[in-house]
Amino acid sequence: MTASTDTPQPRPVFSTLPKYAAGKPPVPVAGLTQYKLSSNENPWGPVPEVSRVLADFDRVHRYPDPLSTRLREALARHLHVSVEDIVTGAGSLGALTQILATFAGANADGSQDEVVYAWRSFEAYPICVGLAGAKSVQVPNRADGAHDFEAMAAAITDRTRVVLVCSPNNPTGPAVTESQMRRFMAQVPEHVVVVLDEAYFEFCLASETPAGEEPPVNGLNLYPDYPNLVVLRTFSKAQGLAGLRVGYSISHPELTQYLRVAATPFAVTSLAEDAAIASLEHHETVMERVKHLVAERSRVVDGLHDLGWWVPETRANFVWLALGEHTQAFAELAEQHALAVRAFGNEGVRVSIGEDEANSRFLQVCAEFHHAPRTPGRS
Known part of the structure; x- marks a missing residue:
């Protein structure tokens, strides 16, 4: 439907702005606990x-x-x-x-x-x-x-x-x-x-x-x-x-x-x-939880390396998978395993570090996926 010129119109800049895409919740899968790994949230919540x-x-x-x-x-x-x-x-x-x-x-x-x-x-x-x-x-x-x-x-x-x-x-x-x-x-x-x-x-x-x-x-x-x-x-x-x-x-x-x-x-x-x-x-308690997530991040990165996957060095609570044209296929496979991840067009997938079980399942999904990102410059 084309907007009438008689109705209020936004500033011209609106036509050039990308839309913010928040991380989606996981899709229910029978027999599996759902995990949201798409928004870089702290899975343990506040202290x-x-x-x-x-x-x-x-x-x-x-x-x-x-x-x-x-x-x-x-x-x-x-x-x-x-x-x-x-x-x-x-x-x-x-x-x-x-x-x-x-x-x-x-x-x-x-x-x-x-x-x-x-x-x-x-x-x-x-x-x-x-x-x-x-x-x-x-x-x-x-x-x-x-x-x-x-x-x-x-x-x-x-x-x-x-x-x-x-x-x-x-x-x-x-x-x-x-x-x-x-x-x-x-x-x-x-x-x-x-x-x-x-x-x-x-x-x-x-x-x-x-x-x-x-x-x-x-x-x-x-x-x-x-x-x-x-x-x-x-x-x-x-x-x-x-x-x-x-x-x-x-x-x-x-x-x-x-x-x-x-x-x-x-x-x-x-x-x-x-x-x-x-x-x-209660900063010490906050940091104890952060340290656990960092330890899980290290486990995930090590697991990806063991699978032959290249990921950039990360100091946050997520990992980046430079999957290019295979981005959407990976996001769909994760969805089939009750995991929500954040896909960025045809560039890559960002996966938050979540609950321990969620991180283990994420590694299982990676093991099933046959298009691992490689070190830049190498085929």
């Missing part, structure tokens, strides 16, 4: 103390604190940063939209600011950039799924206002190191905002770094040295609060003074704030 907060909450009739003051104070103590450097948002994605709304968009003369980021990366990036009125500049990943920082630096022009760095990169998995970030920051003009998206940071923290290798970057070690750097984090992944939507950014007051203006009022509910604080107060 018990958070469940008690949810059960006892009785303030739904009151507006939340628009500044999330108690949560910011708790984060400041936990992270050893200034409370003034923290701005909360509805998940790290909400915090990102605040950054883009503040620093990138369409200008009075009709020109568009540019936002540079690796691709493939988080699929919400092009949507958020487009809605902000800015232009996406996508720089292809390296063959191993990691950011190509030389190419990203070369893509910066006089119209670039923001650069997005996703570490670990969703959906491919590789993380950025501190030395890589410092070399890159040295090439970025000081007026360009660089966003370090660390949604999966806790999984990096729980990962062992092989001898002789540099560990993944910790944005808190970087941002004090760079007034144009913003660190993004979330309670959705490690803490299991995806359904409550609470995240935050950390940057210098020179930036936060503007981000607070762009922040959606009351975006973080009082319930989400209470739950996030409870998670911080």
Whole structure:
């Protein structure tokens, strides 16, 4: 059906935006427990103390604190940063939209600011950039799924206002190191905002770094040295609060003074704030669960290697299968085994680390599939 020109029409940019495809639930299969491995969720949920907060909450009739003051104070103590450097948002994605709304968009003369980021990366990036009125500049990943920082630096022009760095990169998995970030920051003009998206940071923290290798970057070690750097984090992944939507950014007051203006009022509910604080107060328990998922991730990666499969190094709670034209066939086979995975066109499949049984079944599916991804450059 063609829309009438007499009805309200969206802005022209809508016709160019991709649609966000959330991870689908598993399809029921007789005799099999269903597992959702398509959304990078924490299968164990929040710690018990958070469940008690949810059960006892009785303030739904009151507006939340628009500044999330108690949560910011708790984060400041936990992270050893200034409370003034923290701005909360509805998940790290909400915090990102605040950054883009503040620093990138369409200008009075009709020109568009540019936002540079690796691709493939988080699929919400092009949507958020487009809605902000800015232009996406996508720089292809390296063959191993990691950011190509030389190419990203070369893509910066006089119209670039923001650069997005996703570490670990969703959906491919590789993380950025501190030395890589410092070399890159040295090439970025000081007026360009660089966003370090660390949604999966806790999984990096729980990962062992092989001898002789540099560990993944910790944005808190970087941002004090760079007034144009913003660190993004979330309670959705490690803490299991995806359904409550609470995240935050950390940057210098020179930036936060503007981000607070762009922040959606009351975006973080009082319930989400209470739950996030409870998670911080029981951080050790959160990290015990994260360490278990990291151990399962290692088991999955080792199992894939044993099957002769190549996967990029991952520091997140998922693995990337570069299956190309065989992507949809693998997703269908997984579905037949009551597993929901996340297929990306004809590029590959992202599989979250889930319950132990789910991970074992995933490896069984891989053993049945006859189109294993190989090391880039090899047939």
